[in-house]
Amino acid sequence: MAVTPRGSRVGVDVELIRPDLDCLEMARRMYQPAEVDRLGHADPAARRSEYFGLWSAKEAYVKGGRRRVRRAQGRAGTQGRERAARDRAVPSPAPR
Template sequence: MTRLRVWKIHLDRPSGPGWWRSLSDTERERARRLGSVRERHRFTVAHAALRAILGEVCGVRAARLAFGAEDGGRPYLALPQGRAAPDFNLSHSEEWALVAVAPPGSRVGVDVERIREDLDCLAMAGSMYQPEEVDRLRAADPAGCRTGYFRLWTAKEAYVKTVGVGLAGLRNVLVHEESTAHGTVLSSSSPPGAALPVRWLDVAPGYAAAVVTAAGAS
């Protein structure tokens, strides 16, 4: 694999044959703990699709894939016989999921969010975003403010998932809107991080999504 790829998965599709069996015992237990049949179904589809994608990329049966976790909880793929594994990330929100896979040696984070109408976006931005980002949202009309809030959120979450600092680091991420050779870029003040490019994705009406890559993805 030589380049970044992103797959879009509709989670309300019927389950494929063998999808439940392809999950690990841990994944099946997580699915069982979810509160509704719809949530369990969407979780199963998302994680079975992730396994199918990674299995195809790596040439390994989906059910035989093994995963580990970094100290901060970020998952990684553990391939047998010392093979270099691609980096990956999964995000899902209501009926849509995204799977991003980047070449070995790269890092990737992806996020998709349903644009909610019941959220006080300016109040949330005031506690979670950088002052200049809040100013940009205040200057927009109501629809632009709401869309802009979720657009920023997906970029920030994709960034922290890429660098592996978790959601606690989201407040420190600043989205620079000015044009550069790489488009829009993000950086973090704590812990200090290199500026990384972000690309927003068109998933479906009423959703925002973004992908961030580092160290060699093309």
């Protein structure tokens, strides 16, 4: 069940949990350093599920219109990169 205020945009994403994907390598390329660290310290048996849960949360967040990721990625300079990292950061799902 999900609840949202009237007039709000909702993003939804569903992913197939692929056994052939190197989750840590993909996270290093796509995730924020703290998220990569969290996955790196996760129990290996749960890591894949955590990776795809976070990926789906990020996709749903963007699809819901919360952030324009490309705008953030185009900023230059150190301050711009720091701001872009904050703009791309998506709240992590609650631990299970």
